[in-house]
Each structure stands twice: as structure tokens, then as C-alpha cells.
Amino acid sequence: MSRRPPEPVQVVKQRRDAALAALVGSVPFISFLGVTFDRRGDELTAILPYRRDLIGNPMLPALHGGATAGFLEITALIGLSWGMLWEQVETGAVDVAALGEGWCPKLPKTIDFATDFLRSGLPRDAYARAEITRSGRRYASVRVEAWQDNRQRPHAQAIGHFVMPQGPMA
Numbered sequence: 001m002s003r004r005p006p007e008p009v010q011v012v013k014q015r016r017d018a019a020l021a022a023l024v025g026s027v028p029f030i031s032f033l034g035v036t037f038d039r040r041g042d043e044l045t046a047i048l049p050y051r052r053d054l055i056g057n058p059m060l061p062a063l064h065g066g067a068t069a070g071f072l073e074i075t076a077l078i079g080l081s082w083g084m085l086w087e088q089v090e091t092g093a094v095d096v097a098a099l100g101e102g103w104c105p106k107l108p109k110t111i112d113f114a115t116d117f118l119r120s121g122l123p124r125d126a127y128a129r130a131e132i133t134r135s136g137r138r139y140a141s142v143r144v145e146a147w148q149d150n151r152q153r154p155h156a157q158a159i160g161h162f163v164m165p166q167g168p169m170a
Helices: 009-025 028-033 065-091
Strands: 036-040 043-048 055-057 109-117 126-135 139-147 156-163
Touching: 009 028, 009 036, 009 065, 028 065, 043 065, 055 065, 065 109, 065 126, 065 139, 065 156
Parallel strands: none
Antiparallel strands: 036 043, 043 126, 109 156, 126 139, 139 156
């Protein structure tokens, strides 16, 4: 039995990066907040760069709670979608050429999203990671943590529940 030779690493990286860029580009609020994603294999870290207009209380100063909650929900949504899309990206089922032509995956829909503000968000970059605690055909649960300088000291956390898209994602 002959096996297909493995694809060059650069081809795989290009496909992963194109799929992530298309996924992130399908949610306009992500570019509004300026959120970016750092990808290491299948693990994503969301980055909310500090901007003066994200300050909610200039007396402290502290990040606006709505910006923080939005950042956490974006992280959960993209983390969950990336987890669903990962297998298709790895097997080459996602057509890289189609990604640049307005490709938009079916995204999960938020059922509820509860945010816990553990301390004030300081006027600096924030980071977040999503952990999928349950993902089925119809429903998913995601936990998200956001931190700034020290990952062991999160400034916000959230739990979200999502309705999964029906049919193929791509």
C-alpha cells in the first residue's frame, strides 16, 4: 500500500494561516476592536492591543467592561470555530484558493455568555485563550480566561454556550 508523501511544512502553514485569516475576517467586530490571534499549531491566543479609546474609567484608568466582555466572546467564538475547522484544514478539505474569495464559514451562535470581572483591566495589552469544555453536534460550552502581564492572574473569565452550525462548516 503506497502512502501519499507528506506536504511541505510551508504549504500546511499557509493553509492554516489562510483559514484563520478568513475565519477572523468573517467577524467585523474583531477588526473594530483590533483583536489579533497568535497561532501555535492548533492553539490560539487572542491579543487585544491597548488603545486609549478602550478605557472605560479614565480615573483608574481601567479597560471598559464591554470591550473586555466582547474580547472574551470573540475569543470563545473563534476558538470554538477553529476547533471545528482544524480537521478540515489539516486534511486539505478547505480550498485555500476559495479562502480569498469571500469564503465565510458557518459560525456557532451564542446562547448565553457570562463574564466574571476579577480585577480591573489595566491600560495595556490583554491576552485570552479559550478552552472548549464540551462540543457536540448541536451544542458547545466554552470557558475563556483573559490576563495581561501574568497568565496566573486573570483579570476576567467567562463561560459561553453556543448552538453549533448544522451541515458542513466550510
